Amino acid sequence: MKKLIFYFIFVIILIFTMPIVFTNQFKTEEVSAEKLEEKFDYGEYTTIKLLHTSTGEVEEMHLDEYLYGVVSSEMPATFEMEALKAQAVVARTYTIYQIRNGKKHENADMCDSSYNCQAWISKEDRYARWEEGKRDEYWNKIVEAVNSTKGKVILYNGEPINALFHSNSGGATELSINVWGGDFPYFQTVQTSGEQNYTSYSSEVTISKDDLIKKMLEKYSGFQINFSEEEPIKILERTVSNRISRIKIGNIEITGVDARNLFGLKSANFNFEILGDNIKFSVLGYGHGVGFSQCGGDTLAKNGRNYEEIIKYYYKDVEISE
Numbered sequence: 001m002k003k004l005i006f007y008f009i010f011v012i013i014l015i016f017t018m019p020i021v022f023t024n025q026f027k028t029e030e031v032s033a034e035k036l037e038e039k040f041d042y043g044e045y046t047t048i049k050l051l052h053t054s055t056g057e058v059e060e061m062h063l064d065e066y067l068y069g070v071v072s073s074e075m076p077a078t079f080e081m082e083a084l085k086a087q088a089v090v091a092r093t094y095t096i097y098q099i100r101n102g103k104k105h106e107n108a109d110m111c112d113s114s115y116n117c118q119a120w121i122s123k124e125d126r127y128a129r130w131e132e133g134k135r136d137e138y139w140n141k142i143v144e145a146v147n148s149t150k151g152k153v154i155l156y157n158g159e160p161i162n163a164l165f166h167s168n169s170g171g172a173t174e175l176s177i178n179v180w181g182g183d184f185p186y187f188q189t190v191q192t193s194g195e196q197n198y199t200s201y202s203s204e205v206t207i208s209k210d211d212l213i214k215k216m217l218e219k220y221s222g223f224q225i226n227f228s229e230e231e232p233i234k235i236l237e238r239t240v241s242n243r244i245s246r247i248k249i250g251n252i253e254i255t256g257v258d259a260r261n262l263f264g265l266k267s268a269n270f271n272f273e274i275l276g277d278n279i280k281f282s283v284l285g286y287g288h289g290v291g292f293s294q295c296g297g298d299t300l301a302k303n304g305r306n307y308e309e310i311i312k313y314y315y316k317d318v319e320i321s322e
């Protein structure tokens, strides 16, 4: 009888514990499958669906072929080979990051616009814009930059980084948190000497007071400004890289990025002067200033740095995959 009771209790315990054991087993299996899926595998990214913004067509092509069109569109072929290689690795990483972290387009991985994803140009169109006699030389340079860095991706903690880049930092690169609010540990503010030797380093925009009022009113309906007051426009704060973070125009306070977009300035690093009926903006740098600076990279290459050193100069604590 006692034996029977023990046996009965044993069965009861078994009935209650078996499902727990099984579920736990399933859970462990599920987790490891998820982890495998998450782990970055370059082999998954061999083709890309490219949206042509002018026609709305989506074209599928090999990733390297896509990168020829990106590098030749985003960086002058006259730049140093190591700068072009850095650009190739940066563009490859940026593309894979976009695919892995929420695409911007429904039926495509990337589009051909620099305002949205990154610029891309077909070989045919690229040749038409290059001077005759230089075309094959330039194209071969681009192809070599992409092919000689095949499969190289910039990683942080084993994951492809959001490899943002721009034309010219105007002296110092910016943190992403100051531009879009997103914080990434691998962006840093670094200074690159030599960027002043490029035409994109400095620029000027002059607009009339009337135009400024019109543009402000289009965006801010309660806008008012009195130019006879002292300091009708006032820079309130700059970031560590000298870009404007807050500026007061009349009765409205906006960010430097807002001002850049509104007045068509090449960057948020600017000064202004009120001259008669006009406002003259003097701008340093070209682009948002986050991550890899193309002109800075070209300067570093001229000084003998290789593409890996250039990449690690602009992105902190990163590795470059094999």
Ligand SMILES: [Zn+2]
Pocket: 104, 105, 110, 111, 112, 113, 116, 117, 118
């Ligand atoms: Zn896009």
